[in-house]
Amino acid sequence: MKIGVLALQGAVREHVRMLEQAGAEVSLVKQREQLEGLDGLVIPGGESTTIAKLMHLYDLMEPIQEMGRRGIPLFGTCAGLIVLAARIEGTETPHLGLLDITVERNAFGRQRDSFEAELAIKGVAEDFEAVFIRAPLITETGSESEVLCEIDGRIVVVQQGHLLGASFHPELTEDGRLHSYFVEMVEAAHRTRIA
Amino acid sequence: MSRVNGFETGTDRVKRGMAEMQKGGVIMDVINAEQAKIAEEAGAVAVMALERVPSDIRAAGGVARMADPTIIEEVMKAVSIPVMAKARIGHYVEARLLEAMGVDYIDESEVLTPADDQYHIDKGTFTVPFVCGARDLGEALRRIGEGASMIRTKGEPGTGNIVEAVKHMRMMMSQLRQVQGMSRDELMAEAKNIGAPYELLLQIHETGKLPVVNFAAGGVATPADAALMMQLGSDGVFVGSGIFKSDNPDKFARSIVQATTHYEDYSLIAELSKGLGAPMKGLEISTLEPSARMQERGW
Numbered sequence: 494m495k496i497g498v499l500a501l502q503g504a505v506r507e508h509v510r511m512l513e514q515a516g517a518e519v520s521l522v523k524q525r526e527q528l529e530g531l532d533g534l535v536i537p538g539g540e541s542t543t544i545a546k547l548m549h550l551y552d553l554m555e556p557i558q559e560m561g562r563r564g565i566p567l568f569g570t571c572a573g574l575i576v577l578a579a580r581i582e583g584t585e586t587p588h589l590g591l592l593d594i595t596v597e598r599n600a601f602g603r604q605r606d607s608f609e610a611e612l613a614i615k616g617v618a619e620d621f622e623a624v625f626i627r628a629p630l631i632t633e634t635g636s637e638s639e640v641l642c643e644i645d646g647r648i649v650v651v652q653q654g655h656l657l658g659a660s661f662h663p664e665l666t667e668d669g670r671l672h673s674y675f676v677e678m679v680e681a682a683h684r685t686r687i688a
Numbered sequence: 689m690s691r692v693n694g695f696e697t698g699t700d701r702v703k704r705g706m707a708e709m710q711k712g713g714v715i716m717d718v719i720n721a722e723q724a725k726i727a728e729e730a731g732a733v734a735v736m737a738l739e740r741v742p743s744d745i746r747a748a749g750g751v752a753r754m755a756d757p758t759i760i761e762e763v764m765k766a767v768s769i770p771v772m773a774k775a776r777i778g779h780y781v782e783a784r785l786l787e788a789m790g791v792d793y794i795d796e797s798e799v800l801t802p803a804d805d806q807y808h809i810d811k812g813t814f815t816v817p818f819v820c821g822a823r824d825l826g827e828a829l830r831r832i833g834e835g836a837s838m839i840r841t842k843g844e845p846g847t848g849n850i851v852e853a854v855k856h857m858r859m860m861m862s863q864l865r866q867v868q869g870m871s872r873d874e875l876m877a878e879a880k881n882i883g884a885p886y887e888l889l890l891q892i893h894e895t896g897k898l899p900v901v902n903f904a905a906g907g908v909a910t911p912a913d914a915a916l917m918m919q920l921g922s923d924g925v926f927v928g929s930g931i932f933k934s935d936n937p938d939k940f941a942r943s944i945v946q947a948t949t950h951y952e953d954y955s956l957i958a959e960l961s962k963g964l965g966a967p968m969k970g971l972e973i974s975t976l977e978p979s980a981r982m983q984e985r986g987w
Contacts, residue, residue, distance in 0.1 A: 504708050539709050539710075540769055542768065547949055550946070604793065604816060605792075608699075609699055610696070624702060626706050627709075
């Protein structure tokens with residue numbers, strides 16, 4: 494099972510470590526050709542405006558959208574969630590636009606409002622350590638997307654079939670359960686494709 | 689650190705994590721909203737809001753202080769990426785003002801005139817994270833011991849000359865390798881020699897790396913400079929005067945962002961370097977009077 498981590502900017506090595514611990518073979522993606530043969534892709538935390546600009550510059554938007562449409566699992570954390578979202582509050586132009594949700598950027602405030610909390614994530618864990626850094630919120634979900642986690646009634650993890658998004662950073666903790674969940678999604682999608 | 693509605697803010701993980709999110713990116717000095725927008729549009733991961741860029745601070749002389757809050761607020765309103773700002777070394781009231789204004793990261797910076805010639809700010813008591821300059825491992829670990837969540841090489845700010853940043857980054861990397869290779873019983877003596885907290889040295893002995901992100905700063909003027917610093921082991925790059933003192937700030941900004949991402953792609957960096965126009969003029973380090981060397985500020 495080969496999973497790529499989009500390595501244009503941000504918390505790349507943290508995701509690599511977590512995915513490897515979950516048993517996946519991991520490769521870095523900075524160029525279009527590096528998407529070939531991937532069974533899944535992680536879009537890491539970082540600065541969403543920077544990551545999205547570089548994705549456009551290196552023609553990565555369209556091939557990743559194509560992967561998403563082919564049923565290849567994609568997982569976005571924080572900035573990666575924003576990149577996956579179909580709608581971003583305050584702007585007309587989404588990035589990948591695959592995940593049928595609306596996100597609000599920096600929804601909790603500025604850096605001084607960044608926080609840690611313990612969360613229950615449906616099907617993953619009852620006590621997940623979540624680190625929120627200038628995090629986005631999911632303000633609206635489409636009919637296909639399932640809410641896996643809320644904090645004070647606000648949505649922070651969703652899954653829509655083979656697409657997974659979290660507004661916090663599981664890659665900054667030692668808690669590998671969300672990454673293991675994603676690796677299982679990748680394995681399941683792989684079995685479906687070869688069947 | 690404090691708990692707000694059961695959420696814990698200002699933890700080490702949250703403060704250091706913020707810097708982790710900046711990795712592989714470029715942080716640019718800006719002095720107004722217009723420059724901040726150019727930086728954001730070019731793909732900067734954050735901006736540093738200043739009253740003057742380091743080369744102008746150098747030229748102006750006198751005492752350099754925290755920027756006018758009006759400028760910082762103007763920049764904060766103009767962009768959605770994080771905004772950093774500088775406080776004088778040891779000036780914890782300036783730092784508290786920046787924290788109260790909602791600045792995302794404070795640079796306790798040698799670019800400004802130090803306010804305290806003995807003590808740096810007790811940064812662990814703040815909710816907002818700090819970045820500090822360092823010339824070697826001992827200095828980096830003293831700052832981390834005080835609570836810095838991010839380190840940058842000092843280099844020699846406002847010179848457009850990469851030589852000091854290279855020297856500091858090479859020194860840091862070489863010392864990290866040395867500490868990792870030492871036997872455990874050598875560590876306390878090393879802690880004494882380089883003036884570093886023992887516990888942090890022990891941690892580096894085990895992991896082989898700094899516990900926080902380390903960016904390059906102080907002299908980056910071209911895409912190739914940025915790529916060089918990344919190859920030497922930087923996690924990202926600060927560009928101070930290099931962008932808005934060049935002939936074509938927008939083009940320089942975009943090229944430096946790309947060269948930082950693809951720091952090993954030489955044909956791309958060559959392409960990015962074509963027809964950029966003149967970089968900032970720059971200063972030869974040996975022409976600086978000892979009193980004009982900003983890197984000697986702090987300890």
